[in-house]
Amino acid sequence: MSIIIAPSILSCDFGNLERDFELINQSEADWFHVDVMDGVFVPNISFGFPIISALKKVAKKTIDCHIMIVNPDQYVADFAKAGVDILTVHYEACTHLHRTIGAIHEAGMKAGVALNPHTPVSVLENVIADLDLVLIMSVNPGFGGQKFIHQAIEKVKQTKELIAKSGSKAIIEVDGGVNTETGKLLVEAGAQALVAGSFVFNSADPKATISSLKQL
Numbered sequence: 505m506s507i508i509i510a511p512s513i514l515s516c517d518f519g520n521l522e523r524d525f526e527l528i529n530q531s532e533a534d535w536f537h538v539d540v541m542d543g544v545f546v547p548n549i550s551f552g553f554p555i556i557s558a559l560k561k562v563a564k565k566t567i568d569c570h571i572m573i574v575n576p577d578q579y580v581a582d583f584a585k586a587g588v589d590i591l592t593v594h595y596e597a598c599t600h601l602h603r604t605i606g607a608i609h610e611a612g613m614k615a616g617v618a619l620n621p622h623t624p625v626s627v628l629e630n631v632i633a634d635l636d637l638v639l640i641m642s643v644n645p646g647f648g649g650q651k652f653i654h655q656a657i658e659k660v661k662q663t664k665e666l667i668a669k670s671g672s673k674a675i676i677e678v679d680g681g682v683n684t685e686t687g688k689l690l691v692e693a694g695a696q697a698l699v700a701g702s703f704v705f706n707s708a709d710p711k712a713t714i715s716s717l718k719q720l
């Protein structure tokens with residue numbers, strides 16, 4: 505199976521969202537990656553439900569939503585209503601992670617869990633069988649355009665082992681500082697989905713940049 509490419513709309517031109525959504529529709533990208541930040545869990549505020557609902561009206565691809573917010577349980581139903589297909593919560597933001605994963609499934613979405621750079625993969629041992637996706641953060645969440653943290657490569661290998669041992673069907677996604685160089689190392693380590701924001705949207709030809717990632 506080819507690598508799943510999920511351009512992050514955090515790096516779109518917010519004055520031209522419709523144009524950039526259509527660019528992703530027309531590209532070889534597989535998913536729209538949607539970063540929701542609350543200014544509490546992370547030191548930045550991005551956007552919320554009106555933008556996701558607007559994207560849903562035009563999106564021809566899966567909406568992969570990464571929520572960097574406290575109390576994620578409070579908003580699970582709202583994300584489902586806005587049209588999210590895969591909802592990824594942070595391990596560090598969940599007190600009752602097993603319950604949160606169940607609530608995401610009950611709301612009709614696929615469930616993912618994201619791990620901050622300092623969080624070991626082993627914390628997922630007791631929930632891995634229930635997950636559709638594991639998101640390894642290769643930057644500290646909150647901002648696009650940060651430097652890739654190489655420890656993520658080892659964490660991808662550890663996640664691959666955990667998935668194989670448990671028989672889970674979870675996909676391994678990586679987010680932060682992804683370009684063709686870091687992306688190649690991640691794919692070799694076992695990553696199946698790559699998020700890329702600034703590398704795509706700061707390039708002269710975003711569609712060609714998406715294609716270059718797709719070929720990894």
Ligand SMILES: O=C(CO)[C@H](O)[C@H](O)COP(=O)(O)O
Nearest residue numbers: 645646648649680681701702
């Ligand atoms: O989750 C995120 C930040 O918290 C972004 O998706 C991530 O940083 C992607 O941006 P870039 O590719 O520019 O590093």
